[in-house]
Amino acid sequence: xxxxxDYKKFTEYFAKFSLGLMIVAGMYILIKPATxxxxxxxxxxxxxxxxxxxxxxxxxxGVLATKDGLYKGDFSNGRFVNDGTFIGKDYxxxxxxxxxxxxxxNGRVFVKEKDKWKEVDxxxx
Numbered sequence: 776x777x778x779x780x781d782y783k784k785f786t787e788y789f790a791k792f793s794l795g796l797m798i799v800a801g802m803y804i805l806i807k808p809a810t811x812x813x814x815x816x817x818x819x820x821x822x823x824x825x826x827x828x829x830x831x832x833x834x835x836x837g838v839l840a841t842k843d844g845l846y847k848g849d850f851s852n853g854r855f856v857n858d859g860t861f862i863g864k865d866y867x868x869x870x871x872x873x874x875x876x877x878x879x880x881n882g883r884v885f886v887k888e889k890d891k892w893k894e895v896d897x898x899x900x
Contacts, residue, residue, distance in 0.1 A: 810834070826850065 826837020832853035848859020
């Protein structure tokens with residue numbers, strides 16, 4: 776099998792290949808998420824975040840510290856999602872699955888299941 780390719784055809788194929796490679800590389804750069812891990816990222820005077828940022832928004836598991844307390848949990852697109860815990864001055868707010876529990880420092884405990892709140896003994900939770 777003989778492979779004949781003149782210089783003009785070779786440069787034409789090489790140019791097309793190079794252009795295709797540049798287009799693929801450019802698409803990768805544009806589509807690739809700009810992810811970075813941050814520690815004590817200051818949002819404003821009263822708020823800092825530790826975790827992952829994707830395009831400037833909170834993503835994945837992180838910690839958000841505010842003047843009112845500390846939230847540890849999951850974020851997606853800059854919003855709280857899934858499970859998490861907020862630790863305030865006088866209470867804990869805990870979300871696991873569909874259950875939300877608020878535990879006050881004075882011992883009172885409230886549980887929300889299926890859109891209804893009820894007070895439970897602190898021994899139950």
